[in-house]
Amino acid sequence: MALRPFDIPPLDTAAEAAARARQDRLTKPPGSLGALEEIACRMAAIQGRSRPVVRKKWTIIAAADHGVTAEGVSPYPPDVTAQMVANFLSGGAAINVLAEAAGAEIVIVDCGVRADTPGDATHLRRLGRLHGSANMALGPAMPRAEAERLIGAGADVSHELARKGADIIVTGDMGIGNTTAAAALTAVFTGRRPTEVTGRGTGLDDIGLRRKVQVIERALAVNRPDAADPVGALAGVGGLEIAFLAGVILGAAERRTAVALDGFISGAAALVAQAIARRVTDYCFACHLSAEPGHRVALETLRLKPLLDLQMRLGEGTGAALGVQVVEAAVRLHNEMATFEEAGVSARESEETARASPAPAGPASPVPTSGGYSSPNGRGVTPKPPSPATASRGHPSPKGRGQREARR
16 A cells, blocks of 8 residues: 655634734733743644644554564563553553653554553454564565554544544554654654664673664665665664554644654654655644663754653653643643733833834734744745844643543
8 A cells, every 4th residue: 555645734823923922912011931832833833823732642552573673782572561561551651651741542552562552442442454564674664564564553533532532643653663663764764873772771891782783784684674665764774663654643733733752763753754744743742851872863864853851761652741741831821821911011112112002014924833843945844044032932721621521
């Protein structure tokens, strides 16, 4: 099956400009909430309304095994993948705790776990047709058709959650050996050497790290992945769960739904998604900076600035579950703070004068997204230097949004 085209709409610059105008009227010095202002304005641009909302949140945990573990790239056995899926289902993992704190429901997806996974269809979706990827050091990790199918399946899940009212989707992962696949993909899409993007994963020693780098070098030599063919690169050196997450990101963007990216694995999936549809990362928030060195490189290429840097490297969506709470806080501030007029507080004299002056004639120029969550050129945003009053603005949050939904 051929990969279908993804129609990613441009950000709504009119809604973003209206959100920035509201930020100018809130009872605070301009820019004093820093990146929180940028976050709120980005959410306005994503949702196409000046008062965005963050009410319904879902965390998608995509799990799969990796044949490359046969090369000794992880200190943990592959059986841990299925065991951790069971832990997710029983509510005992870190992501269960943090998703509950964020008020996010969890969707667990078996994209290709080697061992049998427990649970019924209510709590676990089995979408994989393979019991793990093949050893990419010897040949392609998966057939191209399976990579295309999983991308499509991920997009379908995002569309389903959007129909259920999702305001933001958190990406999470589980798969022993998946930092090897993420490092290989990051090397492909950033042009960096494996030594620059490969980390210790779940705790490799120096000898293990050198072996991991060598395995990635072999995989790249054997498969010769090309960044100009993102699906082919994914099939060559990727992972089944990474393919699915790339589709999740693409599908969410199609439906104007924000994506809270987790760490290194999500970053690799976003690189694939960006190569398929460049505008997609306009809808993404990099929620944290992983301790894995390749994640910083990936975010630089994606032109995304992380919200948090807590030296986390667990995966599962844990960093994104924290970051989504920052996004929600930004949106609530945007919607629930009083304006100067509402509070009877005097604004700065320069602002009062500006409000009293008639606006210049002619069409308004779109206001760019600036201040840390920048949208690269060509992604639907017309660059324009921000005025001093809006130079360090952020992304909005709606009134009454942020109440946690009852978990199903």
